[in-house]
Amino acid sequence: MRKLTLGVCMAALLAAGAASAQETVKLGYIDPLSGGGASVGEGGLKTFNWIADEINAQGGLLGKKIEILPLDDKTNPQEAVVQAQKAIDAGARFITQGNGSSVAAALSDFVTKFNDRNPGKEVLFFNYAAVDDALTNDKCSFWHFRWDANSSIKMAAVTNYLKTQSSVKKVYLINQDYSFGQGVKKLAREMLKAKRPDVEIVGDELHPLLKITDFAPYIAKIKASGADSIITGNWGQDMALLLKAAADAGLQANWYTYYAGGAGGPTAIKQTGLAGKVHDIVEGDSNTAAEAAQKTEVEFRKKNNISIWYPRAFNEMRMFAKAVKEANSLDPKAVAAKLEGMTADVFDGGTGTMRKDDHQFFQDMYVRSFGPLTAGQKFDEENTGWGWTVKGKVLAADTNVPTTCKMERP
Amino acid sequence: MLQLILFSTLNGVLYGMLLFMMASGLTLIFSMMGVLNFAHASFYMIGAYFGFEISRRIGFWPGFIIAPLLVGVVGALIERYGLRRVHKFGHVAELLFTFGLAFVIEELVNMFWGKLPVDYQVPPSLDFVAFTLFDTTYPAYRMFMLATAIAMFAFLIIVLKRTRVGLIIQAALTHPNMVAMLGHDVPTVFMMVFGVGAALAGLAGVIAGPALVTQPSMAALLGPILFVVIVVGGLGSLGGAFAASLLIGLVQTFAVAINGSLVDLIGPTANTIFGELGNVTLAQIAPLLPYLMLVLVLIFKPTGLFGNRET
Numbered sequence: 001m002r003k004l005t006l007g008v009c010m011a012a013l014l015a016a017g018a019a020s021a022q023e024t025v026k027l028g029y030i031d032p033l034s035g036g037g038a039s040v041g042e043g044g045l046k047t048f049n050w051i052a053d054e055i056n057a058q059g060g061l062l063g064k065k066i067e068i069l070p071l072d073d074k075t076n077p078q079e080a081v082v083q084a085q086k087a088i089d090a091g092a093r094f095i096t097q098g099n100g101s102s103v104a105a106a107l108s109d110f111v112t113k114f115n116d117r118n119p120g121k122e123v124l125f126f127n128y129a130a131v132d133d134a135l136t137n138d139k140c141s142f143w144h145f146r147w148d149a150n151s152s153i154k155m156a157a158v159t160n161y162l163k164t165q166s167s168v169k170k171v172y173l174i175n176q177d178y179s180f181g182q183g184v185k186k187l188a189r190e191m192l193k194a195k196r197p198d199v200e201i202v203g204d205e206l207h208p209l210l211k212i213t214d215f216a217p218y219i220a221k222i223k224a225s226g227a228d229s230i231i232t233g234n235w236g237q238d239m240a241l242l243l244k245a246a247a248d249a250g251l252q253a254n255w256y257t258y259y260a261g262g263a264g265g266p267t268a269i270k271q272t273g274l275a276g277k278v279h280d281i282v283e284g285d286s287n288t289a290a291e292a293a294q295k296t297e298v299e300f301r302k303k304n305n306i307s308i309w310y311p312r313a314f315n316e317m318r319m320f321a322k323a324v325k326e327a328n329s330l331d332p333k334a335v336a337a338k339l340e341g342m343t344a345d346v347f348d349g350g351t352g353t354m355r356k357d358d359h360q361f362f363q364d365m366y367v368r369s370f371g372p373l374t375a376g377q378k379f380d381e382e383n384t385g386w387g388w389t390v391k392g393k394v395l396a397a398d399t400n401v402p403t404t405c406k407m408e409r410p
Numbered sequence: 411m412l413q414l415i416l417f418s419t420l421n422g423v424l425y426g427m428l429l430f431m432m433a434s435g436l437t438l439i440f441s442m443m444g445v446l447n448f449a450h451a452s453f454y455m456i457g458a459y460f461g462f463e464i465s466r467r468i469g470f471w472p473g474f475i476i477a478p479l480l481v482g483v484v485g486a487l488i489e490r491y492g493l494r495r496v497h498k499f500g501h502v503a504e505l506l507f508t509f510g511l512a513f514v515i516e517e518l519v520n521m522f523w524g525k526l527p528v529d530y531q532v533p534p535s536l537d538f539v540a541f542t543l544f545d546t547t548y549p550a551y552r553m554f555m556l557a558t559a560i561a562m563f564a565f566l567i568i569v570l571k572r573t574r575v576g577l578i579i580q581a582a583l584t585h586p587n588m589v590a591m592l593g594h595d596v597p598t599v600f601m602m603v604f605g606v607g608a609a610l611a612g613l614a615g616v617i618a619g620p621a622l623v624t625q626p627s628m629a630a631l632l633g634p635i636l637f638v639v640i641v642v643g644g645l646g647s648l649g650g651a652f653a654a655s656l657l658i659g660l661v662q663t664f665a666v667a668i669n670g671s672l673v674d675l676i677g678p679t680a681n682t683i684f685g686e687l688g689n690v691t692l693a694q695i696a697p698l699l700p701y702l703m704l705v706l707v708l709i710f711k712p713t714g715l716f717g718n719r720e721t
Contacts, residue, residue, distance in 0.1 A: 034525040034626065034627070035625075035627050036627070038526050038527070042526055205693060206694050207666075207693075207694075208697050211697065213622040214421075214425070214621070214622055216417075216421045217662075217663045217666040217667060218666060220413075220414055220417040220418055220546070220667065221414060223413065223417075223546050224414035237623065241623065248547070248548075248549045248552075249417075249548075250539070250542070250546060250547035251546075
């Protein structure tokens with residue numbers, strides 16, 4: 001009798017455990033949490049946890065709470081695939097990743113094959129920062145959605161802005177040696193040739209990804225080349241350390257970057273004293289954002305001690321919640337069908353659209369420069385007293401680059 | 411061009427001297443005990459973290475003195491209570507012990523300080539521009555690193571060549587049994603050498619921490635290069651380690667500065683022979699060059715540049 005009671009109790013406990021496990025919607029967050037990419041990976045994790053809390057406070061997804069599963073991929077494609085499998089084993093049907101286009105390509109490929117083999121157990125991949133064009137062109141997948149502007153959109157915005165900057169004469173390209181960095185290099189060459197044929201490219205560098213701790217030799221080379229401007233797609237540690245080495249060597253040049261706003265970047269720019277000379281290209285800017293976004297920014301900073309690097313992560317998660325609501329289902333296939341072609345409000349105000357043809361998100365983009373705060377600007381970065389100022393807005397309609405994607409729908 | 415050569419030389423020598431601070435201890439330990447210490451770069455990392463921890467509490471300069479001493483003590487304890495016990499099971503056991511130790515230390519650092527880089531800052535007293543040349547500035551801290559490395563090199567040479575302790579160490583390097591017969595406590599000498607080697611690596615960590623990045627992967631990033639240095643220099647040769655450190659430092663820095671590829675060298679035929687490889691510039695393969703040197707040295711001169719022992 002006693003044994004039976006014990007057995008019943010155990011069974012009840014197990015059932016309760018299973019029930020509570022099903023009450024959450026698990027989102028696998030696969031990004032570097034160690035190694036050279038850790039600083040941005042940790043920032044991303046804080047962002048997603050914050051947004052999950054926000055959505056949970058509003059009732060979650062169909063009454064279930066979102067739970068973020070942090071998984072460390074060490075910026076390594078093989079490791080990322082292992083972690084994706086781990087997420088799936090833990091019950092996640094949705095994964096998100098951003099750092100490293102090589103990693104995103106591996107994940108997109110893995111998810112697509114997994115879904116082919118496991119009908120009824122599909123997994124969706126939300127990409128918030130891997131911007132290699134290929135992901136929405138020849139390697140596009142129905143199961144992959146990208147909220148960050150792809151590399152051609154960003155480079156188009158940068159080069160459009162360069163048309164107005166006649167002081168730029170000699171450009172140096174320095175990028176990370178992998179799919180994304182090589183893509184940036186190629187795009188910069190093509191678009192500069194078309195839009196600023198008078199500009200001379202005096203240097204073109206590829207360096208190992210997230211392995212270099214001292215950029216002094218590269219800065220010496222840039223200095224010797226006589227470049228007046230530098231274009232780079234570097235991110236994470238590679239951006240911060242590059243700027244730091246430039247500060248040490250007193251390099252006075254214009255910087256046109258994708259990601260100077262990431263961890264450590266602002267501190268290094270302040271150190272160089274390059275007021276108004278370092279630019280980046282973003283989908284949202286705290287100082288010009290709508291009131292609601294600025295309120296979130298204040299609260300976010302208070303809790304996490306970093307600024308919001310990824311307004312697009314908010315767009316991703318809010319649209320995810322919207323799609324779940326519209327589909328009235330947590331089935332990844334149904335959610336994907338709703339996300340295709342969806343138009344939604346974006347974090348900073350205005351709207352954006354998820355293009356159905358290739359699952360690339362389009363919204364207005366901003367070119368900003370970094371310098372001392374001016375009157376009326378609320379937000380500085382990394383306690384430097386300096387902040388971003390929007391220099392140019394690129395309308396979504398002007399970034400509508402064509403795609404070669406031939407989407408296979410299930 | 412002159413500017414590029416000058417600054418590349420400075421950067422290369424600096425990097426080389428940093429390598430030497432670690433390689434010197436490694437090569438001494440190897441020649442004395444016959445153990446390749448896989449955990450050597452970990453002492454460099456511990457040095458950086460100790461330096462960081464002390465500098466944020468009582469300042470950079472106390473850390474500069476205390477941290478290497480602490481690392482030295484840790485090293486000596488590891489030798490006394492770890493390595494010496496494993497010693498009787500032979501070299502493979504010792505090798506595996508140091509190999510495991512490297513992982514243990516990395517995980518401990520992860521546990522105590524987290525996986526993110528820590529904010530180890532250059533002390534304000536050294537945070538200024540040392541000199542300006544061709545309107546490029548050179549930070550004073552880098553000059554300080556260089557000076558420290560050179561001072562340490564001089565100290566090592568004097569101790570080894572001019573003192574009684576050095577005499578015993580040199581004797582123990584080649585004839586440990588004879589030294590023991592003469593009444594010297596060889597195990598203690600071993601422990602001291604291991605401790606000093608660890609302390610030197612720790613010192614390198616303390617001064618490199620603020621300039622490079624203090625993070626848990628710093629040992630793994632540098633470790634393999636150290637083995638290249640001591641193999642290219644010749645196992646157990648201090649002079650060899652010095653030459654190889656500078657050589658590798660300069661080769662890596664200058665390779666970054668050079669844009670040449672096979673296509674530039676022998677014309678477009680390179681593309682038909684090597685395919686895509688023909689377009690790869692020297693700058694791109696800079697990180698690979700030390701390992702290429704390692705392979706070449708092992709093939710053509712297995713004793714290394716200055717060594718007299720087969721690798």
